[in-house]
Amino acid sequence: MSVLELRSISKVYGRGAAEVQALRDVSLTVAAGEMVAVMGPSGSGKSSLLTIAGTLEEPTAGAVLVNGKDTLRLSGGAKSQLRRRAIGYVFQDFNLLPGLTAAENVSLPLELDGTSMRKAHLAALKALEELGLSDQARRFPDQLSGGERQRVAIARAVVGERSLLLADEPSGALDSANGEAVMRLIHRYCKRGTAAVVVTHDAQLASWADRVVFLRDGRVVDQTATPAGPETLLEQPS
Amino acid sequence: MSVRHALLALLSEGPKYGLQLREEFEANTGQVWPLNVGQVYTTLQRLERDGLVTAIGGGGPGGEPGPQKAYRITEAGAGELAKWLRVPPDLSVPPRDELVMKVLIAVRVPGTDVSEVIQAHRRYLVELMQEWTRLKEDDNGRDVAFSLVVDSELFRVDSVIRWLDAAEGRLRRALADGWNPARAAAATASAGLPTRPTMGVRR
Numbered sequence: 001m002s003v004l005e006l007r008s009i010s011k012v013y014g015r016g017a018a019e020v021q022a023l024r025d026v027s028l029t030v031a032a033g034e035m036v037a038v039m040g041p042s043g044s045g046k047s048s049l050l051t052i053a054g055t056l057e058e059p060t061a062g063a064v065l066v067n068g069k070d071t072l073r074l075s076g077g078a079k080s081q082l083r084r085r086a087i088g089y090v091f092q093d094f095n096l097l098p099g100l101t102a103a104e105n106v107s108l109p110l111e112l113d114g115t116s117m118r119k120a121h122l123a124a125l126k127a128l129e130e131l132g133l134s135d136q137a138r139r140f141p142d143q144l145s146g147g148e149r150q151r152v153a154i155a156r157a158v159v160g161e162r163s164l165l166l167a168d169e170p171s172g173a174l175d176s177a178n179g180e181a182v183m184r185l186i187h188r189y190c191k192r193g194t195a196a197v198v199v200t201h202d203a204q205l206a207s208w209a210d211r212v213v214f215l216r217d218g219r220v221v222d223q224t225a226t227p228a229g230p231e232t233l234l235e236q237p238s
Numbered sequence: 239m240s241v242r243h244a245l246l247a248l249l250s251e252g253p254k255y256g257l258q259l260r261e262e263f264e265a266n267t268g269q270v271w272p273l274n275v276g277q278v279y280t281t282l283q284r285l286e287r288d289g290l291v292t293a294i295g296g297g298g299p300g301g302e303p304g305p306q307k308a309y310r311i312t313e314a315g316a317g318e319l320a321k322w323l324r325v326p327p328d329l330s331v332p333p334r335d336e337l338v339m340k341v342l343i344a345v346r347v348p349g350t351d352v353s354e355v356i357q358a359h360r361r362y363l364v365e366l367m368q369e370w371t372r373l374k375e376d377d378n379g380r381d382v383a384f385s386l387v388v389d390s391e392l393f394r395v396d397s398v399i400r401w402l403d404a405a406e407g408r409l410r411r412a413l414a415d416g417w418n419p420a421r422a423a424a425a426t427a428s429a430g431l432p433t434r435p436t437m438g439v440r441r
Contacts, residue, residue, distance in 0.1 A: 039364070041403060184375065203399045204392055207367035208375070214357065222357050224365045 001068055003163050003195035004030040004053055009062035011048050011218075022048040023059070024218040030197055032163065035190040037206035038199045040215035046199040047168055049215065053197055054087055054166045055079055067163060084113045088157025090167035090186075094149045096141040096156075102128060102148075103137040106156045113160070127155040131185060147178030154182065158189055165189060165196040171205055183208035241273065241281050246290060246319040249311040253294055256282060256307070268384030282309055290315035337398060341405055345419045356406045363399050367392055 011023040023045045030036050040046050051057040052064060055071045064071045066086055071079060089095075096105045106124035111117060128137050131151045141149055150170060157165055165186060171179030183198075187208050190196050198209060206212045214222040241263070248254060248262050260278045264271070285291040291309045311319070337359060344355040374388045 041407065187375065201403075203364055203367055203396050204371075207364060207371040207392070209368070212361075212364050212368070214361065216353075216357075222361050224361055224368065 002029045002031050002065075003067060004028070004197065005063075005065040006049070006053060007063040007065070009049070009052060009059045009064070011045070011052060011057075012060045022218050023052070026062075026215075026218070026220055028053075028197075028213060028220065030164075030195045032195050033190055033193050034211065035187055035196045035198065035209045037209035037212045038197060038215055039201060039203070039206050039212055041201065044215040045218040046201075046215055048218075050166050050168050050197060050199050053164075054089060055083055081113070084109055085160065086163050088159075088162045088165045090150070090153050090157045090165065090170045092169040092172040094141070094146075094153045094173075096149055096152060098141050101138050101140055102133060102144065102152045102155075105141070105152055106159050109156060110160050115160070123159055124155070127159040128152070131155050146174050147181060150174060150178070150182050151185065154185055154189075158194065163193075163195060165194050167196065167198045169200055169202075170198060171202075172200075176204075179205060240322070241277060242285065243319060243322045245278070245281055245285065246311060246315050246322075249291060249309055250316060250319060253308045253310040256309075259309075266383050268381060268387040270384070270387045285309075285315065288314075290318055338401075341402075345409065346423070352409055353406055356402050360399055360402050363395050363402075367395050367399075370395075 006028045009026045013020045052059050103124045107120035110120035171182045212224040256278050294308045344350050344352045370388050
């Protein structure tokens with residue numbers, strides 16, 4: 001089953017003379033274990049696509065399915081729950097809460113979802129350990145380097161076994177070695193079954209993805225061929 | 239790429255045999271540029287002729303190279319190597335790039351959507367980068383020489399994609415401003431080609 005399915009999405013901002021059509025009839029399906037990069041110039045609709053995929057914003061037309069659920073038909077509460085449990089977000093500027101330690105930043109989404117503090121803390125430590133950040137768990141964001149902050153943000157996005165990872169220029173603020181490390185991590189999570197959509201204008205980062213989709217003027221104009229590999233062969237509909 | 243200087247560099251570590259030089263060359267370039275043993279021997283012969291290396295054993299200097307012969311770098315060879323490492327390669331003259339030509343020509347062919355031409359090239363180049371990135375991922379930084387070669391290819395292809403992005407943006411703006419490529423070219427031809435400053439004079 002696909003983790004994310006966008007069906008003929010359109011998005012219009014404003015009205016009348018100020019009307020801007022950000023997305024036009026965009027369809028995109030991302031399977032479990034698949035990493036998709038969305039490339040396009042500024043203003044091509046990349047960020048709108050991501051916020052709509054993450055149910056942070058509703059499309060003007062079309063349907064958004066996450067794990068087979070039509071998110072536009074969910075109540076506000078059910079949608080928030082889906083966002084907390086199934087979807088992880090990674091932003092260019094990390095968006096860590098400055099007053100919380102690395103571990104507290106990572107455990108927060110679990111606690112908000114009702115997991116006990118102790119369990120959430122243990123899960124956070126495990127997620128940080130996997131990203132090589134055990135020594136940084138008690139530090140605050142301003143005591144971490146840019147690369148470490150982004151890894152903490154990735155830990156926060158994947159903690160609790162979320163199925164969909166959405167990243168907007170996740171290595172935009174990092175140097176090339178740290179940027180590569182971030183993409184390597186996201187790809188590693190995908191190999192374990194997470195689905196990811198990474199929005200970027202950087203071809204080097206996009207080249208980590210299994211499939212690259214090209215967006216222009218709000219339309220999908222092209223995409224790369226999916227390489228034939230054992231994972232893709234397994235996911236082909238029979 | 240200079241096989242000649244690569245061999246001198248390997249010999250600067252100590253005397254070596256031809257076969258050994260080939261293996262080390264390939265290992266040091268991440269096995270991206272294969273080299274046949276004939277090329278190694280021909281290059282060694284020329285280096286010996288120019289006094290940059292000397293043969294040891296195997297019938298003495300001047301004879302046919304072969305597996306039994308080792309080579310040592312001379313003082314002149316070490317000097318040549320040091321000089322070569324520091325002389326910038328000539329990048330001042332733009333290469334006659336086929337992709338640049340295709341885009342320039344596409345602009346002039348009636349009924350051709352330049353954006354579509356550019357996108358076809360962009361997709362191909364991104365697919366190429368995906369292949370390099372996959373190799374890099376599989377290697378996981380174990381072979382540093384290989385990572386260096388892959389990074390250099392990724393940056394090179396990336397720069398071509400950036401040029402395509404910039405070219406597409408520039409063309410869209412120009413066409414939106416009413417630019418007509420055929421008329422512009424005719425106007426330039428009748429006014430005489432503008433003189434451009436010579437590049438690379440600071441080298």
